[in-house]
Amino acid sequence: MAEAIRQQTYTIYPIIQPGIYPTLKTINFYLIKRPEGIVLIDAGVDSDDCMERLEDTLKQAGADLGDLEAILLTHHHEDHVGLVPRILENRDIPVYAHREAVPRLRLDREFLEMRLAFFKQLYIEMGGGGRGAGRFAKMEQTIRDAAQNAIRTEIIEIGEGDRVFGFEVMETPGHSPDCITFLDTDGRTAFTGDVLIEGSSVNAIIDPAMNGSRLPSVSQQRRSLERLAGLGADVLYTGHHEPVRNTDELVRDRLSRMDRKCEKLLGLIGSGVTVPARITEAYYKDLYRTQFPLVMSEIIGHIDYLEEQGKITKTMEDGVWNYHLS
Ligand SMILES: [Zn+2]
Structure with missing residues (x-):
């Protein structure tokens, strides 16, 4: 189990799941404990092993599933939302996510059909x-299975400048249209999902916005990287691999790769x-x-x-x- 990290007003309990993908060594998510309550940032992958890690970490924090108050999502990808349905089976709590995550989590039929048509036309x-x-x-297949797999609990939309559970929300799209960074109030620590990963170059991924338009993934990703560098935070807790402490250096490297x-x-x-x-x-x-x-x-x-x-x-x-x- 990873060691707890004490901050001034809260404690971070990292949950580190060994990777299930060849290019990613770990999948990370975070239990955040404040005197006011406990929340998760991201929710790992859908496996018994990962669920056990979450329960062990809750125990480490002196809590159990019944104490979780909310799940905050950095983005909707399957390696970040995996345990959401299992958690909701135990306790119906809200999920906080960017508005572009909502139809993707709800598996909204109209949206999924639009997205399928978008890619068919794009490739041609x-x-x-x-x-x-x-x-x-x-x-x-996803459209056919939507009815049983959709996330049904309340989804609270968050966006740039919002404050949730002591974090400020920054929109950092590019890897996905709904990528969010959670910055703590003293500005020294941020939870950045997959915007910048140590030892792995993150792809900006083409995806339509809810209105069907093609988002400029690379320029969005560049701007998001520049914003992370501009934060001047001491540490970024990421969705994969080790936390990032040399943000400037890594951002410069990623931007120059794109330039090349x-x-x-x-x-x-x-x-x-x-x-x-x-x-x-x-x-x-x-x-x-x-x-x-x-x-x-x-x-x-x-x-x-x-x-x-x-x-x-x-x-x-x-x-x-x-x-x-x-
Ligand atoms: Zn990821």
Whole structure:
């Protein structure tokens, strides 16, 4: 069990679950104990092992499941909300999350169908043709299972500047549209989810907003990283791996990686590879076939960023976007 970390007005009990993904060594979430009550920041993965870790940590804090007052979510991804249904079985408590998390947690049918149509159209327009079938099948399954898997408890929407359980909310989107950072009131400590991870480069991921528009994932992620660096916090408690103490250095590294990727993409576009799917194939080789949604997302995000920066422009030819140097 991880050691408790005493702050001035509260105690942090980190819950560290060994990773279930090849690229992530740990999945972290946090029990926060104040004199006023106990809350969770994120909720791990849906496994017996993880549930046991939560119960052991509650015991360590002199509490049990019945003492939990709320779950605060940094974002809706499955490795951050896994135990929510099991916790709610024991006790009906509210979940605090960004408004973009709500239809994703509720598995809102209309939203999920919009999202499926969004990706079908995106892959075609970006030159991916019929690819993405595996992803679409999974999304269709999610829609079919929505009724039994949706989170049904009260979800309280939070956003920039709100205060919850002694934390200030900062919106830090990019990895996901609903990413939130919880900053403690003295500004020395923040819980940042997956915005910046030690030893792993976080992908900005393409996803539609609730209104169906494509969010500028890379420029959002850059701004979120810059905001984290600007906080001047001593430590960031992250969704994976060790806490981050060298925020400035890591942020500079992540931004320069993105810059290098942009330079390579400009090189490819300049050499006449103009369709995003072909750019992705040239850049990622075999991963284009094995990790299609992920690598397409990564390239589309960077292309959107280059377009925003005025470095490239696009034309539609036979229903497919072609990008050109400006
Ligand atoms: Zn994660």
